Amino acid sequence: MTDIKTDILIIGTGVAGLMFALKTAEHGSVALVTKKEAMDSNTNLAQGGIATVFGATDSFDLHISDTLASGDGLCNKDVVKMVVKAGPACINELTRLGVCFNTQQAPGSQGDSTPGFDLGREGGHCQNRIVHAHDMTGREVERVLVELARRHPNIQLFENHVAIDLITQSTRMRRGLVTTTHEDFCCGAYVLDRAHHQVKTFAAHITMLATGGAGKVYLYTSNPDIATGDGMAMAYRAGATIANMEFVQFHPTCLFHPEAKNFLISEAVRGEGGILIDAGGHRFMGDYDPQKDMACRDVVARAIDTELKKSGNDSVFLDITHRPADEIRGRFPNIYEKCLSLGIDMTRTPIPVVPAAHYMCGGVVTDVQGRTDIRHLYAVGETACTGLHGANRLASNSLLEALVYADTAAKDVVELLQSNRFNPLPQPPAWDDVGTSDSDEMIVVSHNWDEIRRLMWNYVGIVRSNKRLERAQRRIDIIQNEIQDYYWHFKVIPDLVELRNIATVAEMIIKCARHRKESRGLHYNLQYPKRDDRRWCKDTIIRRQVVG
Ligand SMILES: Cc1cc2nc3c(=O)[nH]c(=O)nc-3n(C[C@H](O)[C@H](O)[C@H](O)COP(=O)(O)OP(=O)(O)OC[C@H]3O[C@@H](n4cnc5c(N)ncnc54)[C@H](O)[C@@H]3O)c2cc1C
Incomplete structure (x- = not known):
């Protein structure tokens, strides 16, 4: 039915x-x-x-070349051109629909000209081009x-x-x-x-x-x-x-605090002059990249990971205390309030930060x-x-x-x-859960949730190796079997649906990571630390075996 x-x-x-x-x-x-x-x-x-091209000194070509540089040889150039060029129309459409972005009067104008968007700057961009609504x-x-x-x-x-x-x-x-x-x-x-x-x-x-x-x-x-x-x-x-x-992007700067769940310290904080320091106050990004604190996310995340593994510390720090307090509060009201609620006044104290998985x-x-x-x-x-x-x-x-x-x-x-090319809607078979019962072992679900997330962090994280990936593969195979068995015997609940999905995604990440025998962009393998354009300048494609 x-x-x-x-x-x-x-x-x-x-x-x-x-x-x-x-x-x-x-x-x-x-x-x-x-x-x-x-x-x-x-x-x-x-x-x-x-990110959209509105700035007087900006151009589509510059946004395109920044996107291509970040993509490290694997972007589809036609897609990049198409997306970048469509940007301004999308922003104007959002504005027409009622979205309020921050605006700024053109310098030197008497207040009678139409204000333009206030354009922020972020890592990897050579121009100010981030249209924003404060930090929300x-x-x-x-x-x-x-x-x-x-x-x-x-x-x-x-x-x-x-x-x-x-x-x-x-x-x-x-x-x-x-x-x-x-x-x-x-x-x-x-x-x-x-x-x-x-x-x-x-x-x-x-x-x-x-x-x-x-x-x-x-x-x-x-x-x-x-x-x-x-x-x-x-x-x-x-x-x-x-x-x-x-290619899993780890954001370099998530707030490190026992009570802060998933809170990001925006890239824009570095864009506005924020500097990464270690516990001793050393500005370490200069040791890793000529662009220092404005390097791309993968470079910064790997640098922080290295610093933390070297020092054994829990976090590094993002310092923007050298900027005027009013400006910080005005530009980052959400981040300021969140930090303050946890006892960190970012206008006076560097913010403790760690990298965290951010974008697929x-x-x-x-x-x-x-x-x-x-x-x-x-x-x-x-x-x-x-x-x-x-x-x-x-x-x-x-x-x-x-x-x-x-x-x-x-x-x-x-x-x-x-075009009316559709047939009448088919009548799909109804969901069939005959023979299943309510779960009597929820521990299987919660245990496997934790295990997958921990093994992915430890073995398939910012820095990978062949051994870690093999270990991850062995573990995920066992967990997948357990989940499949559980899925077939018990009635579905949201946690089980999601567990089944994170296990499948973990399997796909491991499969792709094991396949790529080089380091490029967000994928870094200790055994293959260099980019290899001759063999690997291509997408990693996977498809589930077709059954029947
Ligand atoms: C903290 C943070 C800051 C970010 N900052 C920026 C930024 O400044 N600029 C930028 O460009 N990008 C940023 N990103 C990335 C960007 O926000 C996301 O990539 C983008 O919002 C994704 O939009 P989406 O519509 O694809 O997915 P989402 O916005 O994630 O929406 C997914 C939707 O699908 C629903 N859903 C998922 N699974 C199911 C299911 N099984 N059944 C029913 N519903 C389901 C979810 O409930 C949700 O409604 C940021 C991301 C994070 C986490």
């Missing part, structure tokens, strides 16, 4: 899913599914802003888009609904373990309604994965609890192509319209791998990517819907 029929099913209410929903809802019915409250997303936590850019974007989506008559919002698995035309095994053929197409998803402990079937002409990143695969992360890589894992199980999962450059492979290689299945935002980021994402390029691809995907989907 199909529970919900809709033209478009969108999974995720971050910037990618919301923007795509608003752009397609005029042309068909939209079911917008999200696993917690609508605002629970990585987007909501984004601080720094959105994501929250401001999310606030406006969620409000518009809630009010839209064609959008039905399903909060506290966790997508479990995609449904493809050839889905035929119980509990959403799908089998896929090349002729296959996606026609919806099985979704767990948390409130009613019930699995619903969503049948749709188009399914969009906008499920964000997977920081929770690691013990330390800047990401919120929702970031368990569900879209990547679901797409992999359905047979879609996945790429570049070894890899994901579900898409073309420029956001299409995956399963028909009628799209992916957009952090869950997708478009070719923009290559081996290392340039700061503040991800909100930009989500906005641009929400637009190109929406255009493609609207055209498809208008």
Whole structure:
């Protein structure tokens, strides 16, 4: 029995899913599914802003070359050009929708000229080009888009609904373990309604994965609890192509404090002059890179990791106390308040910081319209791998990517819907949990959650080695078997759905990391410390074995 029929099913209410929903809802019915409250997303936590070319001394070419340099040889140049050039239109659109970015009067003007955006600077950018809303850019974007989506008559919002698995035309095994053929197409998803402990079937002409990143695969992360890589894992199980999962970005500066869960100290703090020092006050970044504190994230994260391993200390420190206190409070109100609430006055004291998993450059492979290689299945935002980021994402390029691809995907989907090329919606098989019972061993779930996150941090973290990766592979194989067994015997609950997904994402990261026998961008292996363009200047592609 199909529970919900809709033209478009969108999974995720971050910037990618919301923007795509608003752009397609005029042309068909939209079911917008999200696993917690609508605002629970990585987007909501984004601080720094959105990289876009507005500055008088900036140009598309400069933004393109910064993005390519950061991507370390693996960016798709056409994609980079397309995304960078589409940036200003996306920002103007957000402004029209009601997003308030910081503005600044042009120097020398008498106050009668139109103010331009106040442009921040971040690591890896040669120009000031970060459009921002103080240090809460994501929250401001999310606030406006969620409000518009809630009010839209064609959008039905399903909060506290966790997508479990995609449904493809050839889905035929119980509990959403799908089998896929090349002729296959996606026609919806099985979704767990948390409130009613019930699995619903969503049948749709188009399914969009906008499920964000997977920081929770690691013990330390800047990401919120929702970031368990569900879209990547679901797409992999359905047979879609996945790429570049070894390129996990570790943000160099997360707040180190026992009471601070996942709190990021924005890159913009270094952009405004913040300096990294060790416990003895030594400015160590000069020992690692000519760009010192403005080096790219991977360089800074590795430098901090090295310093911490050398010294045995818990953290290094980010010092911006040399800037006027009023300026710091005005530019970083959110970070200032958070630090102060924990007894750290950043205008007077350096902030203790450590690196943490932050962003997945890899994901579900898409073309420029956001299409995956399963028909009628799209992916957009952090869950997708478009070719923009290559081996290392340039700061503040991800909100930009989500906005641009929400637009190109929406255009493609609207055209498809208008062409009327769809057959009547198929009737997918209902969720089948015959023979399962309520869990009597929740310890299996909580233990494996902890074990995966710890083993990924220790063995597949900032610095990798062949031995560590082999150990990780052996452990994840055993854990995967345990989870699979558990999954088949007990009724699904959200923690189990997420555990199954972080295990799958961990497996994909390990697989890709073992495959790449060089160091490039965010992937660093002690056995292959150099970049090897002759053999490895290419994406790492993986695909689950097709069953049946
Ligand atoms: C602390 C922090 C700061 C950042 N700062 C910046 C910045 O300044 N600039 C920048 O460009 N980028 C920044 N990023 C990265 C950027 O925020 C994300 O890459 C971007 O917001 C991703 O958007 P998204 O829509 O793809 O995913 P998200 O915003 O993460 O949204 C994913 C959505 O999918 C839902 N979901 C996931 N799985 C399921 C499921 N199984 N069923 C139902 N729903 C599901 C989630 O609940 C959520 O609603 C930052 C990230 C973090 C964590």
